[in-house]
Amino acid sequence: MELSWSTFLLEIVNFLVLVWLLKRFFYKPLQAVISRRQKGIESRLAEAGKAQAEARDLKQQYEQRLENWKEEARQARDKLQRDIHAERQKLQKELEDSLQKQREQAEIVQQRQQHELRRQMEQQAMEQGSQFAAKLLQQGAGPELQQRLLDLLLGSLEELTEAQRRPLREQMQETAAVVEIVSAFPLEGPQRQDLEEALRDVLQQDYPYHYIEDPKLLSGLRITVGPWQLGASVRDELHAFVKLAQAAQ
Amino acid sequence: MEHSELSPAVLFSLGPVHVTSTIVTSWGIILGLWLASSLLCRRLRLTPGPVQTAAEGVLGAVEEAIRAVAPDHARLLLPFIGTLWIFLVVANLSGLLPGVHSPTRDLSATAALAILVFLSVHWFGIRSQGLKPYLRHYLTPSPLLLPFHLISEVTRTVALAVRLFGNIMSLEMAALLILLVAGFLAPVPILMLHIIEALVQAYIFGMLALIYIAGGLQSQQQRHTPQGERDE
Numbered sequence: 474m475e476l477s478w479s480t481f482l483l484e485i486v487n488f489l490v491l492v493w494l495l496k497r498f499f500y501k502p503l504q505a506v507i508s509r510r511q512k513g514i515e516s517r518l519a520e521a522g523k524a525q526a527e528a529r530d531l532k533q534q535y536e537q538r539l540e541n542w543k544e545e546a547r548q549a550r551d552k553l554q555r556d557i558h559a560e561r562q563k564l565q566k567e568l569e570d571s572l573q574k575q576r577e578q579a580e581i582v583q584q585r586q587q588h589e590l591r592r593q594m595e596q597q598a599m600e601q602g603s604q605f606a607a608k609l610l611q612q613g614a615g616p617e618l619q620q621r622l623l624d625l626l627l628g629s630l631e632e633l634t635e636a637q638r639r640p641l642r643e644q645m646q647e648t649a650a651v652v653e654i655v656s657a658f659p660l661e662g663p664q665r666q667d668l669e670e671a672l673r674d675v676l677q678q679d680y681p682y683h684y685i686e687d688p689k690l691l692s693g694l695r696i697t698v699g700p701w702q703l704g705a706s707v708r709d710e711l712h713a714f715v716k717l718a719q720a721a722q
Numbered sequence: 723m724e725h726s727e728l729s730p731a732v733l734f735s736l737g738p739v740h741v742t743s744t745i746v747t748s749w750g751i752i753l754g755l756w757l758a759s760s761l762l763c764r765r766l767r768l769t770p771g772p773v774q775t776a777a778e779g780v781l782g783a784v785e786e787a788i789r790a791v792a793p794d795h796a797r798l799l800l801p802f803i804g805t806l807w808i809f810l811v812v813a814n815l816s817g818l819l820p821g822v823h824s825p826t827r828d829l830s831a832t833a834a835l836a837i838l839v840f841l842s843v844h845w846f847g848i849r850s851q852g853l854k855p856y857l858r859h860y861l862t863p864s865p866l867l868l869p870f871h872l873i874s875e876v877t878r879t880v881a882l883a884v885r886l887f888g889n890i891m892s893l894e895m896a897a898l899l900i901l902l903v904a905g906f907l908a909p910v911p912i913l914m915l916h917i918i919e920a921l922v923q924a925y926i927f928g929m930l931a932l933i934y935i936a937g938g939l940q941s942q943q944q945r946h947t948p949q950g951e952r953d954e
Contacts, residue, residue: 475729477830479740484825484834487748491809494756496801502763503781510768 614692622693626705630671656694744828792936807928814920827891836883839931847938
């Protein structure tokens with residue numbers, strides 16, 4: 474084990490040469506490649522950062538847009554709800570009006586039905602009353618009553634005005650009809666004479682008189698001159714009373 | 723010229739310069755590393771292949787180790803420390819090849835490397851701080867410590883050289899003795915140990931060199947750093 478100065482010096486030179494060689498052919502090229510790669514990575518990182526920032530901006534824009542859409546949707550929903558509420562109220566009011574109208578119509582119909590029912594009942598009551606009165610009067614009717622009714626008839630004929638008599642006359646002249654006299658009981662001679670005189674006075678002319686008996690009149694008589702009819706019987710009076718009562722309703 | 727297992731053979735002489743097997747092996751290593759570097763760096767790509775990845779891994783590991791010790795001077799120290807590590811690994815392992823002796827089993831070679839480390843400490847220190855500020859650190863914290871500083875410089879350099887030489891030479895000697903005593907294939911376990919020892923010794927030598935150089939670089943800096951910052 475001895476120190477060789479030649480080896481010592483040559484080894485120093487060898488090592489320094491190796492340092493230079495490795496620096497020239499190993500470290501620098503590798504460091505350059507690593508540096509280039511690092512620059513590339515940094516560049517890509519910068520691009521990625523830029524892309525990320527753009528993506529973030531886009532995300533923010535989309536989020537803002539989404540928020541706007543949500544707000545618009547909320548406003549539209551509110552408006553729709555308001556419209557629906559208004560429409561519901563309108564329909565409800567229309568329905569209420571319709572129901573009210575139907576109710577009123579039903580009330581009117583009901584009132585009419587009641588009125589009609591009442592009218593029918595009254596009419597029925599009148600007719601029954603009339604039948605009852607007729608039945609009652611039938612028992613009390615007789616020639617005396619007929620005489621009194623004849624007197625009333627004669628009085629009525631006398632009270633006819635000229636304006637009322639003229640159409641009668643004209644009608645009789647045109648039709649040349651028969652004067653038909655219906656009585657409940659047979660008319661006596663004087664009764665017939667009084668009656669014919671009164672009629673002659675009204676018609677100003679003689680016509681054939683045709684006498685008929687009809688017990689349905691109960692009492693009194695009915696004179697038919699063409700289309701004109703003059704009643705003075707219990708039956709006609711009762712009918713007239715019933716019609717008058719119905720007309721009064 | 724006589725030679726023994728402890729001293730390498732002189733292969734030829736150029737005047738007063740005797741070229742030993744250590745030098746020739748070193749040339750072979752240098753040539754191999756140069757060729758490998760040239761071949762590797764001729765095909766460098768941004769997307770590295772397996773070989774380039776391994777090379778970049780080695781470079782990165784060396785740079786990281788230097789940065790851990792001297793963070794501000796990693797690029798400056800990389801060529802010297804990196805070359806030291808690479809050369810020592812290859813040189814230590816070259817003894818495994820049949821008929822080849824490791825250059826680091828020669829005290830002259832390890833002494834040369836130790837001297838280079840010694841000189842590098844001062845070179846980088848003076849280059850970084852200037853001559854006077856660098857020399858002033860020998861007088862700190864007290865001028866009385868100057869002899870101890872000087873003795874430390876010499877002993878650590880000698881220790882560097884002798885440690886590497888002793889370990890590698892003893893490993894080769896042990897393998898040779900086992901081969902002589904036990905026969906063929908018997909020294910295989912000791913050769914496995916040789917691999918580990920070669921890597922460990924290369925690492926120790928390089929790391930000590932790095933620490934010495936970093937110490938020279940940072941000696942003046944530490945002197946001016948306040949106590950509080952140093953504690954941090």
